[in-house]
Amino acid sequence: MSGIPDRKEAQVRQLLEGPYPVIPTGLAAGAAARGDRLLRRRRALRRVGWAVLFAAAVAFVVWASLTRPWSAPPSGISPPLDGW
Amino acid sequence: MRAVDQQSGSYGEFEAFVAGAAGRLLHVAVLLTGEPEPARRLLACALARTYAHWRRLRADDPYDFTRHELCTAFARTAWRHHGGTGVLARLSPQERLVLVLRLYEGLAEEVTAAQLGMPVERVRVLCNRAVSLLRAREAA
Numbered sequence: 762m763s764g765i766p767d768r769k770e771a772q773v774r775q776l777l778e779g780p781y782p783v784i785p786t787g788l789a790a791g792a793a794a795r796g797d798r799l800l801r802r803r804r805a806l807r808r809v810g811w812a813v814l815f816a817a818a819v820a821f822v823v824w825a826s827l828t829r830p831w832s833a834p835p836s837g838i839s840p841p842l843d844g845w
Numbered sequence: 846m847r848a849v850d851q852q853s854g855s856y857g858e859f860e861a862f863v864a865g866a867a868g869r870l871l872h873v874a875v876l877l878t879g880e881p882e883p884a885r886r887l888l889a890c891a892l893a894r895t896y897a898h899w900r901r902l903r904a905d906d907p908y909d910f911t912r913h914e915l916c917t918a919f920a921r922t923a924w925r926h927h928g929g930t931g932v933l934a935r936l937s938p939q940e941r942l943v944l945v946l947r948l949y950e951g952l953a954e955e956v957t958a959a960q961l962g963m964p965v966e967r968v969r970v971l972c973n974r975a976v977s978l979l980r981a982r983e984a985a
Contacts, residue, residue: 769980773975776932777932777949781868781871781872782868782871782884785885788867788892789867789892791889791893792863792889792893792895796894797897799893
């Protein structure tokens with residue numbers, strides 16, 4: 762059953778085969794330099810991200826300790842004055 | 846240049862890998878794009894990513910990783926690569942990807958489907974269509 766597709770595929774496979782093209786000189790060195798740049802950029806980006814996160818955390822703590830949003834605001838209405 | 850010094854050990858390995866695999870990878874890239882200059886650019890980009898990833902490769906095959914990067918980059922920029930002058934000039938970018946991965950690289954249908962993010966049936970259909978298109982062209 763798979764005989765005919767196999768033969769067709771073999772023909773196409775033969776079409777795809779061919780001599781390897783010439784490798785440009787300095788391909789490895791160029792790729793390594795570019796890869797290094799990529800790594801350095803990623804590392805810098807990660808460092809900036811952590812710095813921003815840390816700064817945000819510090820800012821939040823400072824703001825929270827100054828304004829204390831968890832304590833209830835003083836009520837503007839006084840309780841009725843009874844038994845005076 | 847500190848980063849280069851840190852990685853000098855892996856640079857030797859990387860250079861050996863490129864010396865061994867670049868010919869075949871460039872052939873794959875030329876089959877995909879149909880033109881040598883974009884193929885060279887694609888391969889250089891994929892190899893740079895492989896080098897950046899070199900220390901985390903561990904058990905993975907660098908050839909597979911580079912081919913994966915190459916195919917992803919090609920798929921992302923496929924709209925630029927319609928036409929061309931290669932053997933596969935008449936095929937769409939997707940058909941070229943499937944044909945090269947399935948028949949030239951000899952990947953299984955499931956692996957090709959997973960790599961290209963499409964169902965197995967679609968891989969089969971694309972491959973069959975590409976094969977019959979090529980054979981029709983040969984016959985003509």
